[in-house]
Amino acid sequence: MSRWITLFLALVLVSGCAAYATHQFDSVFGAQDTANRTGDINDEEAAFYNEQVKPILDSRCVSCHACYDAPCQLKLTAAGGIERGGSKELVYDGTRLLASSPTRLFIDAKSPDEWRTKGFHPVLNEREQSPSANLQGSLLYRAVALRKKQGDFTQPILPDSYDFSLARDQQCVSIEEYQQFERDYPNWGMPYGLPALSDNEYDVLTRWLAKGGKMPEAKPLPVKLQQQVALWESRLNGDDLKGQLVSRYIYEHLYLYSLYLGDDSSEDFRFQLVRSKTPPGEPIDRIATRRPYDSPGVDRVYYRLWADPEVKVQKNHIPMQLDEARYARWQSYFYGNDYEVTRDPGYAPEVATNPFRAFREIPAYGRYRFLLDHSQKTIMSFIKGPVCRGQVAVNVINEQFWVYFLDPEIAYNKGSADYLEDQVQNLDLPAIGSSNALSPTSWVTFSEQQKSYLSAKAALIESEVGKTIPLDLRVIWDGDGNNSNAVLTVFRHFDNASVVKGMVGQHPKTSWVIDYPLLERIHYLLVAGFDVYGNVGHQLVTRLYMDFLRMEGEMNFLLFLPKEDRESIRQYWYRGADQTIKNYIFSDYIKVDSQSQVEYSTDDRQSELYEKLRHKLAAVLDHSHDLEQSKLSANQIEALYKLQSVRGGGLVHLPNVATVLVTQQGVPLDVISLIHNKAHANISSLLDEEAARLPEEDGVTIAKGVLGDYPNVLMQVEESELVAWADQVANLKTQADYAALLDSFGIRRTHPNFWFVSDAISNLNKLDRPRESGILDYNRLENK
Template sequence: MMRKVVISTLILIILSGCAYLGNAHYNDLFGPEQTQDRMVLHSTIEGADFLQNVKPVLDTRCVVCHGCYDAPCQLKLSSPEGIDRGLSKELVYDGTRLLATTPSRLLFDADNTQQWRDKGFSPVLNEREQSLEANLAGSVLFNSLVLKQSSDIANNEVLDDDDFDFSLSRSQTCATMGEFDRLADDQPHGGMPYGLPGVSREEFKHLQNWLKNGGKMANIAPPTAFELQQIKRWEAFLNQDSLKYQLSARYIYEHWFLANIYFTPENTQTFFKLVRSSTPPGEDIKLISTRRPYDDPNVERVYYRMMHERSTILSKTHLPLKLNDAKLTRLYQQFIEPEYTVASMPSYEPKAASNPFKTYEVIPIDSKYQFMLDEAELIIMGFIKGPVCRGQIALNVINDHFWVAFADPKKVATPAVGEMLIQHEDALELPAAEESNALAIKSWIKYSVREKRYLKAKVELANELFKNGDHLTTNLLWKGDGVNKNAALTVFRHSDSATVVKGLIGQEPKTMWVLDYALFERIHYLLVAGFDVYGNVGHQLVTRLYMDFLRLEGEGNFLGLLPEDKREQIKSSWYRKSPPSLSKFFKSNQEFSQPSGIVYKTDDPQHELYGLIKAALSPVLSEHYDYTSVSGPLASINTMPVKAINLLPPVSYVLVKQTDNSHKAYTIIHHNAHYNISSLLNEEGQRAFEEDTVTLVPGFIGDYPSAIWYLNNQQQVAAFAEQLPLMQIEADYRALKSKFGIRRTHPQFWQYSDILHRAAKQYRGVEYGMFDYNRLENR
């Protein structure tokens, strides 16, 4: 029946004389393109139809590939603005461009659809004569859906690499309607959803009717009265006239601008963004559009406003932040109560504004540091889910699995530390001072010299502070004030994406970071506030190279807790086969020379220290992803042989059907081991395959599933757990995929995708967002 509907649709288009014609023919038949006003109120018939019947299809079948900067052809189908903007042939991710490109951020870099057309974006909806015939024949979106329906993919088979390219660096066609005939001829398998089964008959009908009738769209319902009341209170706090309030609000904004803010209970899906506006509270928001959150706004007064987030929530960009009365009080205590004076607002000049130690020098260190610690998971998550979105620049500089703890503000936010930071604030200048066009090698040499100068001062101060018997122990660590689970975090890297979660999760990692205020702040301003995804190759390279320094510093803080005579040996094990430049950097640095205050009892002090840190932080350790809580046959996956581990993709989701038809969920995380992670261009050459490990945890970790496994009953659970560790070669993996996996070609792929998302919504609550299928494997 489905095939008959598809054929009928194709015949209808062909008979209309409008299938696969060039722009000139379309102009002759339906007139020239002209942008359309498609927005209607959510309360109208067309608006209700879009929100109830069309948007759910777009979200669950299209947004899973078209949602962020890395969406093919920059087509973001997660909001009406993105749908109307359409396609671009320009790449956001281009590691070779010599000059920074013009940003193309929705809402910020154009005010209307015509401005996007002027910037080179082409429509996916018909913009010629608005007739039933033209609306289908002239829509790239509709023709892409029809092309998919006319060319079925193999039934649960691995797709031919000659027909499908799933690499992130693949060439993109981004065909306009006038180019679509060439696309259909050259890529008969290029219909949408790409490399996945087509939408169902009912879903196709909803999309067809919507497009046929002009593609009218509505935004989601406006904020509730309670939310509007909260927005009013928060905007009043952030926009008071005193310079103290203005400076505090500027600092808060530069750390929270990525957050999805919410006020209502934990099951909400209504969020807001903190934005800069040239208009005060009570007036419509007029966005200030700059590359970075601290760039010159070019207005007399900046106002910080709460903008309703109307796009579909995506897991890979979702950073939820709850604001309430307690948080408002906390900010007042941190930024307004302390005794300090703001004589004038600091400059927005790039070299000054990109350096938070200069810009916010007058705000007490403990205020700034505790503010960051309160939401440490969110701040660190920013360099993964923030401007980079696809994180290879930031992520090939970190290990696949490591833990993070923080130095206690009471011990590292002292007047002596504050004075040292003021004296060396120039040495703490970050690569963003070069803005978005940088000369990588020249910049790296300059920042290398400055980092050494700062580390020398830092080590000298530490040696002085801890030389009289008050040596370092786990008392150095912030313990979350006994209640805050942000005190201990785990970072999992999954090739070019990563995840941050609360707790010390998984087996003991190769390394651990201990962050102090200056280090924490620099990571944020390097990879979040100061990173420009539209910057040139020099900007991206120097950012990557500078992150090497910060990782080494975080690891160095951890090493200071270990026995003095073991530090060099342990560090050398982390950096086997490292390049000569790194060895030279190590030797040229002054090392922390004071003994540890911990009395070690074994020949494995790092293992001992991990145990002591866990004990010290035990009251605030999150057990949400505790791998030791997994019982039964699946627990054996945590001790799989390395040969089987090598065959696993970065992130695999396992769904186990229960007798009541609910589902338990697990994540299998493959950790790639490296001899070192300081090789910029030869990461694969540093892989230590024989040392790879795996962790299976309850729930969902990651945003980009590579594989989905579905187990119908306990017999299948036992068989899967028994057979997975026995894999030896790729053929073994593919055989298991045929037996237990949901391949991208599975005929019921979308039904299982819906089950996956329903389970994720139950597990994640307010942290829930749509997964991204751009990394879904073809195996």
């Protein structure tokens, strides 16, 4: 009872003393000091946090406060992020002329004190530890209390006083400034622009914060898992030059991954591969550099497995199981051929930024095999790494396309390996210009290098060496008959993207065929070499260079079509493109006159090629997103496929991604995703994308499960109404029609059932994909 009296008095004090001026905080509650928050946490407090508080933070807060684009850099994915607090500095800033200092959680500072010196302000009370101070001095409490005070929404669409744009002016106030913020923005409590916490959720967070917001240390690793960590760290830290170079290669490609060890019982523990100054057996002393290949500043780097304390967030979660089967494959890739590593390549920028220089002593065949083994994750790193935020970052790719790969057994003979070595000087990447590239004219240099590279590639294909490689479907990798990474589907959702296994959706306008040099450059351009804290020049040159890689992948695909068809198809892909782009695409440097050896029997050769590829890859095609895998009836599936055949018209009003909960008498049954594929005359425009839009050619893809990590709208459709829903979507004509659709089926930001639907989608997503699923991002939800 005394606890509740104390809490009640604290709440009265908060409500009655909201007028404290900034200078009064120190006089009333003492000076701010991170040391005030240090102290023991007992078992009861730890259980309360883990069992009651953390589930609320994860399900109600993390969906907006995770990763680089968390508002005010406030990451609520782990205790360390909550203790770090928030910052007024932007991570994503497309206008800065100079690169900013990185502020990566767990990397660029090790304690709250260090974060304070970097300009981060606390969101928990760091003054006197009393219930009144803990609430009055906590931004977290003040934010949820402000939203609670506002009450339920009274209108379905929120007024313009709310700003949901990604580029909005963020109000990243400290606790001393919050009183004025409450006056200026009385409706901007948390969750922002979403239904308030329930009474029970609010009560739990209030009790926790009144007691100081205590959070326990991460639970220790089980003994079996410690043994697995020791085993893998011993494997990754051999003393010989070959072992060290191979481990460096593995690290530079897997450093963003969530690594799982042991069996499924270890699902609660995920690891990241990090560089450390200290060897296995000692505490990790992480090496913090902008890029994974920057000079470590020590004589010897150790590769360690660091237990990741953050909750799973789907938009940046790249899971990989480290088991004996994978290790055996890695051994065959990197040690199956007898070769010698004669020197440490070092970390000079001209070497480290170019993987073909740094790792030239590891056979290209082994490197390609390693990347192919998990090619979805290799491509996913580009999608889920820091580059994926923002329209300019992904408007270099089409809305939907399929990706295939050259077979390493056929394509990487001695002649092609020598060709790669000969061309290494033409494979430099923009990161060689650091994070402060100031002149986009470097694009011209890279353009000339790319022309030289593709000219040599064309000559190789038409040479005696090239003629030993058949220009037919035998050269397409079939996943060795058991690897579903052999074909992927990439979807672009305006300013973000998804990559899934299989040939999802209808025949795309374009497709890529990727070989080793292309796959490696995609990684080092958009993942390892991309600095989210870099200046506008670095980001612009990165975007421009990706044009080359897209065109190269498309050109590889065209080689399998009759040579007389290639130019007309390419012209269709680049309708209305700038003449400079056309001059590049159609230049003689990159033409291949060799005829495709694929036999065709119809006039629509591109569609026929897709079906030939589907047949070739049938044994490894992933069908997890097929509607036939859902719990829907045949009649309902037929209606959804009919919707998928609609083109243009009112589809233009649809959002990029709609995540649809299908219910049966109100009980969650399944989830489907509606993906809006926006058509373009071409995608070579850097800034005026709208001018290239062709809404009359728009289409949709309907897929089982959650496809897309950033839903723009949630819907709830009764299973008995699904056919009517599909018909209503198919017959959209105006914005008013779309509003009517939302009136009937939409779960808007303001909907009283929002959190029920959100939780149901999360639960079904987890059941559907236990390892891959994670918390969805709600920063792109509409307000329509």
